[in-house]
Every structure is written in C-alpha cells, then in structure tokens.
Amino acid sequence: AQTVTQSQPEMSVQEAETVTLSCTYDTSESDYYLFWYKQPPSRQMILVIRQEAYKQQNATENRFSVNFQKAAKSFSLKISDSQLGDAAMYFCAYRLYNNNDMRFGAGTRLTVKP
Amino acid sequence: DTGVSQNPRHKITKRGQNVTFRCDPISEHNRLYWYRQTLGQGPEFLTYFQNEAQLEKSRLLSDRFSAERPKGSFSTLEIQRTEQGDSAMYLCASSLRGLAGAGDYNEQFFGPGTRLTVL
16 A cells, blocks of 8 residues: 655744655555645645656756655655745645555645744 | 636535535546545545546445536535544545546646535
8 A cells, every 4th residue: 555654744934944844655666656735724735746756857846846765765845935825734645657546645734934 | 717616615414414515627627536634634535537437436435425427527426324424624626637648647636625514
C-alpha cells in the first residue's frame, strides 16, 4: 500500500522568509506523480506543484520549489519569500501513473507572521 | 464561475436519514472524483468516473454509499442510513483526460466541498 507521511502538523514562517515542508512516502512502484496541494481556510484545494517520478530535475513554480529525493522517498516543498496569502493547509499527495486513487498526507498547517 | 461546484455546501442531518450531494464538474472534463476529508486529515479517495462509467471504488465506499453520473456530466453521491461516523467534508474533483493515453497527468480541480454533520 502506498502511504504519504507529513511529519509537521504545523509550521510557522515570518513574512518574506523561506520555509520547507516535509513529506515522505512509501511505495514499491517506480512510475508515479507527486503533488503539493494548498487548501486555504474555507476555500477549495488548489494544486501548487507537481513532480513526475521519472524526472530527476526538481519542479519549480515561481516561489515554490520541491526537493525530490526518489531513493529516499522524500518530497519536500520550499516556499520562498513567504506571503500572508500562503497561509493554508498544505497536503502532499501521491498517485500512480495509471491509477486515479490519489493518496494524501495528513497535512501541514502553515502560518505566516507579518 | 467555470470551476467545480458542489451543492449543498453544508448539510445537517439526523442519524439514519438519507442524504444526497451534487457535484457539477468543469464542463469539458470527462473524469470526476469523490473524496472524503475528515477533520485534521487529508482527503481520502472514494470513487472515480470516466464519463458515465464508475471505474474505481475504494473499500471506504460501503454499501450505504452510492455514486452516479448518469449523463457523464454532473454526479450525485448518496449516503443511506447515515451514521455519525459519516460526518466529514465530501470533496468532488474533475479532470480532463488528455490524448497522451495511459499515464497522462490530468490535473484534478477540486470543488469547495459539502460539509456533512450527522447528529
């Protein structure tokens, strides 16, 4: 079974600073996607960034980047120049290439201090 | 608004009653997903449709749960004989299967969810 673990229930960052959210996963498969989703309070979940397992290059989307370590089964999210609007629950998720059963971690609540 | 919509946004019911939720996906999306999210947890996959066909069901989807997507557009999720343990946020998502075939990315777009409280 594939499981996703987020070991940080809560994180806090000062506005304009950098924060890293951790995620590890367990799988015996080699072809899969990894995602980070953001869920603001009382608002719908949106995709922040994704990574294909076959790509060695870490994905980057503006202020968001990942550190994908396939051998270690680690997929951390780095948020640079944190903004107040980044405050939300962040979920790490995993999905096999040919499967629609997406597995989510328990989430990390990020607080951004002005 | 061209995003995924869900109705109702909130539902309070008494134990033993039946409830039905509706999801309207993004219009051109042929794939539709249902998830359940309990407090303090990430979403858990329940079921998936491609057009009108229900192709995958999680073991979490007990026989009290039934989902339909009769015309390949909107979907309904019905829970019969609700229990207090059914209290959760029910999320719907949709995606568009691309022409790449197996392994295509098909980003899932989520709706705002229906929060169910069973008293």
